Amino acid sequence: MATLGSVLLPLAAVFAFTVPSHCFRTLTGASFTHRNITERAILRKTAEVCQDIAAVNGDPFDLIIDDSLTPEQVVQACSPSASVVSSVAFTNAIVDIYLSNADVDFLFALNAEYHFYNETFEMGRTLITRGVSAVKDSTDMGNFITARSVLGEVLHTLQDFYSHSNWVELGNTAPYDALITPALPLENLAGPTVPTCRNCIGDDCTDNILPAVLDGGLLTSGYFNRFFPNKPEGKCSDGGPLDMTSTQEPVGGINKDTFDSRHGFLHQEAADLALTASLDLLESIRICVGDQDFLRLVGLSFAPVLCFVIDTTGSMGPEIAEVRRVSNSIVASRLGTGLEPPFYILVPFNDPDFGPVLQTTDATFFMEQINLLTASGGGDLPEFSLSGLRLALTAAPRFSDIFLFTDAPAKDAVLRSAILALIANTRSTVTFMLTDVLSFRRKRELEGLAPRIVTQAQAELYREIALASGGLTIEVPNSDLSMVTIVIEDSIAIAVVTVFQDVKNPGAPCNFSFFIDDTLSNITILLTGTPSLTFTLRSPTGATQTSSEVSEPLASFSLAGNFRRLRLNNDSETGLWEISVNSTDPYSVKVIGQSSLDFIYNLVEIQDGVSTDFFRQEGRPISGGNLSLLVTLTRSDGVSVTQVSLLNTLDGTEVNGTLQPVTDSNYVATFSNVTEGTHVVVLRGTTSSLTSRMTPGSFQRQAPTQIRTSNIVVNALPNTTIIEAGSSVTIPFTVALTNGGVIDGGAMETFTVSVTNDRDFPVTSPSTVTIGADSGGLASGTVTLTAPEDALSGTDVTLTIAAEDAAAVNSNDVVLRFSVFRVSDIAPPVCLANTSSGCPADESLCKYFVWDFTANVTDGINGTDVEITILEGNGTLETSTEVGPDGEIITVVSYTASCCANRVVLSAVDNAGNVGRCVGQADEVDVMPTTEWNVVVKSNQVCFRGSRVFVAK
Structure with missing residues (x-):
């Protein structure tokens, strides 16, 4: 038998990526890592955007922007007034980006241009500029998941430049702008036959770059090959432990991946430049897509998306009306509050059509589209429900709640595997609102409508999907639908967490226990099961309430169809709660609440070599094999994780993982010999703020989505x-x-x-x-x-x-x-014929003067219009357009400002997303006083205040 680590080796070069290339280490170690650099850049840039927005709105912004920021600090500083906020979406986006960054070493280990090995500067720059364009275009279209994936890859390549080239050794203290600006030439590249290095002296490589290269400012990078020692004569090697070329003269290398690398004495400088370059790249994206879409790109939102998938066949009129009512209620209650959903998704399906996906940030437009939905057609009974669900799963952000309304079985059950794969990949929760399931047939016939019956066997597919995602299958007559859609508002409330969840199929009497901690509020228990189901709820103090009591003493209780909802009356009674359910039919129990304390997890693979790297694992983990989870907390202040376990959903057995802290908020949990079946991740821990009576300081959270193993x-x-x-x-x-x-x-x-x-x-x-x-x-x-x-x-x-x-x-x-x-315009707009007027050299006189800046901006022949915005400066901007002598569109810029702000930086963005800049600086002029009065001010040449007038010489 072969090990999983060697499974891909027979495919030679194509799949020879099981040991990563040596670069900025991805997650662990004392040196700076791709994760460190990427996370810091995103946190700092996001905080800067929020700070700028606050300044424009006149709002306070109380956060010091430095390298010590955490996601929860940024979310708190950026959030509107709310009793509780969650950093789940923001944290997940950051993790997605830096795991995509890490994937470059897994997917493209042998592609030199992804790491700037082998002097592949043109190819590496092309990867970056093409990737940045793809990120901008995907963001413009609302495809944020893909945009994050590409962004992570681009950042990896950009960051590797500073570790694998001699840019730092050349004495540069600022990033290489040409890497993110295709219009700038790559200059002073060492030619293919130019020697660049000499042998290291033993382990000392501090002086192995040739003086002629350093004196001439020639740019080179190390050669790398993990299989063969060949490289061009006289060229530098990368020099990592996996680099075979470093054994061929000139021996050694120049990489700065870690402090103990060949050029590790410059590791700090390389990491600092990689961080600054990452910030510059993020800023270029921000300028192009705008502040709000940039914040959506990085996942900074304070509420979940609102996502509906709805059957629009002829019998669905009441359901469409209920979706319309619920949407109106949610939109009306949140519009203009700062707690609106980041965007809205609507996917209709029918027969034979499904889609298209409506994805919008405009709540009014979303409601207009829902109001346009009509129930018509349908033909035969089954509908393309899974096709509609697949569109929603690929459009919605990870960890979204998706609600599907139908009264028909799935016509496209062939998509079952794809749906389950997408749920595992996105961790999204799917709740089905099913009407006309078996027992509701008589009502339909009495209404004179053609019976559209979902049998219990047909509903089982929906139940399987809901169960895999951690969602619910709610079955009610459409007349009772308004009684159960409150689950939508429960699920998309701010900072909703899953405390506990379990399903019994087949049903059996069972006692379920769960911890309530004092970070939780609005605690709700959701039950599904047949009408014969009964329960008893017990508090930590021993008080009880049965299913025959609808309001006292512990919870308020409502029932419709197969759905029961219990809202606890007292959130402050912390400790170990218990609910005993008595039913021999299948049923489910789910406990949710609102809290800033939550977690996300990602399946990762550990590669052991010179460093320990983590890469995202796709697909299901292997039965009987090892499983590693990267667990990330949404807050770390005073919180300690004591246990991460896998709960087998079939037999109820629970296995604890071996915990390894990575940072204050990141842990790796490793499990050996994972049993066959389905599992959920349970996290337990303590925090200094909790005062539970039963177990002081204890809390628990559970991931809704199941993990299914496979052989x-x-x-x-x-x-x-x-x-x-x-x-x-x-x-x-x-x-x-x-x-x-x-x-x-x-x-x-x-x-x-x-x-x-x-x-x-x-x-x-x-x-x-x-x-x-x-x-x-x-x-x-x-x-x-x-x-x-x-x-x-x-x-x-x-x-x-x-x-x-x-x-x-x-x-x-x-x-x-x-x-x-699409290959299109990659050249940014240029600023031509710019002129600036003057300001007094004596800064104390600045408030008496204004200055002008004018410029012509063009995207060139066959170019597009450009959008001009002020990046630096607080003056007045006016623009107009005219046609140049060769037919090019020229944007004429006129800017006027006080001499107390004597510099302006303008951004110019064309329709292809390329970003150029115009910089204006007022000239210094001498001024002399005069005794003239009542001078009419027509330009910056004359300004008066009181009886004293200043005139430019």
């Missing part, structure tokens, strides 16, 4: 995550069977392959793959995805590759996201 492993490696419109991307993939957590090298199996994407882009793939006799236990295949010629730049496409064994018992999958990019 199949699927790996895929695209050669890019950006597809040019009209072109294709090739994705090699492998499938294998495992036994006891390792690849079964002697297995013989044929797998059914299913490949889907949410944009219906053309795809070619094999329908089956087979493990051959001499394949080392691997079946391999290739998927080709083509972006149509007319695909808009910034469009994202989510591809799912699923493999199922011959017995149709086990399956696994991988979810990949791509961004479409």
Whole structure:
């Protein structure tokens, strides 16, 4: 049997990424890491944006912006007035970005341009500028998940430049602007035959770059190859422990990845420049997309999205009316409060149509579109409900709550595996609002409507999806729908956390216990089950309430269909609560509340080598194998995690992981020999602020989404995550069977392959793959995805590759996201013929004078209009357009300001998202006093106050 670490080695160069290249370490170690640099840059830039917004609005902003910021501090400083806020969305976006950053070492370890190895400056710069354009375009289209993924990759390449090149050794103390500005030339590059290094003296490489290179300001980078020692004669090596070229003269290297690297004496300087360059790149994106979309890109929101997937067939009139009512209520209560959803998503489905996705930040437009929904058509009973759900899962941010309304079974059950894969990938929660399920048929017939019955067997698919996501399946007659849609407001309230959740199928009497801590408020217990279900709720003090008591002494209680809702009357009674449920039919229990204390987790793989790196694991973990979780808290002040466990949802057994702290808010939990089945992640800990009577300081949280293990492993490696419109991307993939957590090298199996994407882009793939006799236990295949010629730049496409064994018992999958990019204008606008008038050299006179700045800005021949905004300065800006002699569009800029602010920086953004700048500085002039009175001020040349007038010489 082969280990999982060696499973991809037979594919040689394509899959030889199981040991990462040596770069800024990704998560751990004393040195600065990609995670450190990326997280600090995002936190600082986000805080700067919030500070600028507060200044414009005249609001206070009480936060010191430095490298010690935490996500919760930034969220608190940026948030509107609220009793509780959560940093879940912001924290998740940061983690997504820096894990995508880490993935570059996993996916593109052998691609020199991704790391600026081998003097690949032009190719590396192209990756950065193309990636930045893709981020801007994806952000403009609201495709924030894909934008974050690409942003992480771009930041990795940009940061690696400062570690792998000699930019620092050349004495530069500012970032290399040409890397993010394609219009600037890459200058002073060492030619392919120019020697750049000499041998290190033992382990001392402080003087191995040739003096001619340093004196001439020539830019070079280290060569790297983990398999062969060959490199051009006289060239520097990277010099990391995995670099074979460092053994060939000139031996040694110049990388600055860590303090103990060959040029580790410059590690601090390289990391500082990488941070500044990352801030510059984020600023260029911010200028282009605007402050609000930048904040959405980095996940800074104070409320969840509002996402509806709704059946619009002829019988759904009452349901559409209820969605309209609920939406109106939520929008009206939050509009203008600063606690509005960051955006709204609506996906209609019918037969044979579904979609398109409506995604908007405009609440009024969202409501207009809901008001336009009508119930019509439908034909046969089943509808394309899963197709609509797939669109919502790929459009909504991770950890979203999605609500699907239907009275019909799924016509597209073939998408089941893709839906489950997307839920595992996005951690989104899906709640189904089902009407006309079996027992409600008689009412429909009495109303004279054609019966549209979802049988219990057909509803089981919806229950399976809801269960996997941590959602609910609520079954009510449509006349009672308004009684249960309160769960929507419960779920999308601010800072909602899951305290406890369990499902019993088959049903059986059971006692469930859970901790309530004093960070929690608005605690609600949600039950689903048959009308015969009964329960008893018990508080930490021993007080009880049964299902026959609707309001006292512990909770208020409502019932509709299969749904029960209990809202605790007293949030301050902390400690161990218990609910005893008596039912032999299937039922579910879910406890939620509002709290700033929550967590997210990501499945990661640990690569042991010269450093320990973590990479995101796609698909399901392997039965019987090891599992590692990167657990991130949303607050760390006074909080200590004492236990992260996997709860088996089938037999109720719980296994504790081995905890390793990474930072104050990050932990790695490692589990060995993970059992087969489905699991949920449970986190327990203590915090100094809690005063629980039963167990002082205790709290618990549970992740809603299930983790399902598999004995199949699927790996895929695209050669890019950006597809040019009209072109294709090739994705090699492998499938294998495992036994006891390792690849079964002697297995013989044929797998059914299913490949889907949410944009219906053309795809070619094999329908089956087979493990051959001499394949080392691997079946391999290739998927080709083509972006149509007319695909808009910034469009994202989510591809799912699923493999199922011959017995149709086990399956696994991988979810990949791509961004479409159109090759277009990459040159930024330029500032021409700018002039500035003067201001007095004596600064004490500045308030008596004004100055002017004028400029012509153009995007060139065949260019576009440009948008001018003030980056620095507080004067008055006026613009007009005219046509130049060669037909180019010229934007004429006129700026006037007080001489007390004698500098202006303007941004010029064209329609392709390229950003240029105009800088104006008032000239200094001498002034002399005169005794003239009542001088009419017509320019900055004359200004008077009282009886004293100043005239420019």
